Amino acid sequence: MKFFRVYIFPAFYGLLIYFTIRLLHDIEIESLFWKRDWGLNAFEMFCSISVGYLGIYLFRWLFRYCDRRWPLQLNYWTVARELLIISVANQLVVNLVFTPMAAFTDDGLSWADAIDINVIPALYAVIYYGIARSSTWLKAYIDNKVLLEKVTNDHLETELKFLKAQYHPHFMFNALNTIYFQMDEDIQGAKKSIETFSELLRYQLYDQQQQVPVIQEIGYLQSFIELQKIRSTDKLILKVDFDQHLNSQLVYPLLFLPLVENAFKFIGGNYQLSVSATIDDEYIIFNVKNAIPENLGAARTNGIGLENLKRRLNLLYPGKHVLSLIQDHDQFMATLKLTYAQ
Template sequence: MNLHLIAIFFTIFICYSYDFLWRKALQKSKFSDERKSLITEYFKVILQLSVINILLLCGQYIGIFYMENGWIDYMLINVCFIPFLLIYYTLIRIDFSDRNYQTQKWALEKLKADRSEAELKFLKSQYHPHFLFNALNTIYFQIDDNNDEAKKSIEILSDLLRYQLYDIEKDVTLEQEITYLRAYITFQKMRMSQRLKLDIYFDPLLKEQKIHPLLFQPIIENAFKYVGGEYKIKIQLKLENSRIVFTVENTVSSMRQKEHPSTTGIGLSNLVKRLHLLYSGNYDFKYEQVDDLFFVKLILNTI
């Protein structure tokens, strides 16, 4: 009776142990459809099941198991017990695979919906730049010819709007993007205090590499918006080991130092969403505030 009870509890323990182990493994599995990968997976499962024989041998040696018919009992256990566990593994694998498929299908549908929504927002946003672009042309010709500074500001702003209108739907070269960024920085400087200290560096190696447009502009805009204290802004765009590295540092006011970095507004949040859609798995973006310095770093892998 004792030996039978021990065998029953051992069987229950083994079954629940394998169930727990396999479910944990399947939760992390990518469910590859490749035949070679599937064979390797089942080979590992069979190896795991072979542990039962080791436990049986150890149990018989210490006296808690009794194999009356010797190797025949081992054969019966392997022929009956192990195939049932393999069938069980197949059933839970099918269940996890189906859940994974449904999750991926839902994620794909959501991604399509998000992109459709983004395209709709973009089309709506075009009305405003077109209106401003035409309005600026009208204002430009109404300004007195002697007011060169105002005319220069309108020219720069027109170039910025033209870039946003006609180049945003396709990839651009980094040379084009840098030209835009220089114009944008020049325009921002016009409305800033004379005490602003600006340090800018664009790597001359960055020319023909392709990139999605307007990824750096929100970061620069954020720096100009929140700069304070010593009024310092440092902007660098470099090529490092086939990666595009963009960093921006700006000092902040004493009042701004007390705020959490997440209060930078929707600009950086929207940028993260764009990066996830355009460079999923191929970018690294982080920002932090330490005392009076706010730091942003964006790394893009060239693909």
């Protein structure tokens, strides 16, 4: 294949240009070129083959030059620039050989000859360019797509790490504040709270782009709820119910936490709070329902934690989640449905 491309194809290319020009010329003057002197035809075909070799080798050299000179980027300007260079080089080669050949044969150089000599080789040069550079532009297109995906993934990873970092200061402040006041009344309880806090903190070090079994997330939430109960009022009426079928299903970590954290933060009224999670064939369904003071207003649905959660869900579960936040007088209900992986 390489032998044909290097040594045979340029001759076919030159002859194709010659026969196309000759046929068009003969149609115009109502002549048959094969009835001419075969010595003259052989000379013209030899010149055409020379144009084929010279043109193809020049094109390939220009391709290598363009690749070295400019970065390989697929865009209209790059293609137009290369086509212009190839077209100018092609016209120089063609006119260097074909114009004198037409001028000193038959009835000399006419306007029709000049048009055929300049238009037909230009069209074939454009076709050759499209075929010869197709693999190069396909590679450039793939490389650009890969680079774009890498940049996008890097951006998303950076954003996810930033969103993850936003949880830590608020969580640590509340936990340490709880332990601080607990030490005045219950040293042993404070020690236990520190152990729970360290386990929670260790869990938060998970890479947020790596999925974990949902049972780990549930264990984390149970520890978090136990720590929150310490700083909650005695009026708290808490109900926790996790489906026993929740086990090895994979989810991204710390997506349920903001809903539970906000429930404890805004609880009021009759201080009823329920946390539950169930599973069906497609979704893990997480529900948090808590009583709130009647004069709380709409701020409950627009906190930083919930905005953070919405953004992370859009990044991690695009089109594969449903988040519902409903505030009704003295009650707030949050439901998160996640498509899970086995």
